[in-house]
Amino acid sequence: MNPHMATNWILLASVPRRIKEETFMNEQIEAAIGQRARHATSNNELVNAILTSFADHAVDPGNVSLEDMKAAVVVACRSARKHSGCDIPSCPA
Numbered sequence: 001m002n003p004h005m006a007t008n009w010i011l012l013a014s015v016p017r018r019i020k021e022e023t024f025m026n027e028q029i030e031a032a033i034g035q036r037a038r039h040a041t042s043n044n045e046l047v048n049a050i051l052t053s054f055a056d057h058a059v060d061p062g063n064v065s066l067e068d069m070k071a072a073v074v075v076a077c078r079s080a081r082k083h084s085g086c087d088i089p090s091c092p093a
Contacts, residue, residue: 026068028057029053029054029057029059029072030071030072030075032053032056032057033049033050033053033072033075033076033079034075034076034078034079035079036048036049036052036053036076037049037050037075037076037077037079037080038079038080038082038083038084039080039083039084040076040080040084041080041084045080046073046076046077046080049076050069050072050073050076053072054072
């Protein structure tokens, strides 16, 4: 077997594990955001729930993509609306 082919195969074999691991972490962060945002009654409390969840999972908010940040805001707002019955006006439905 060509040594370069073996190296390429090893690199390709490791990619799915990394993607799966990152997806799992995103689910954990999403659950933490939802848990913290349940009792939020203001936009500031929603932002604190998101940023605290990122900090607890050692995620730098500056490295979070815009799409992931939008998803975090939606999760927080939906959780706050569902559990506290609060209607925060700036939250997406």
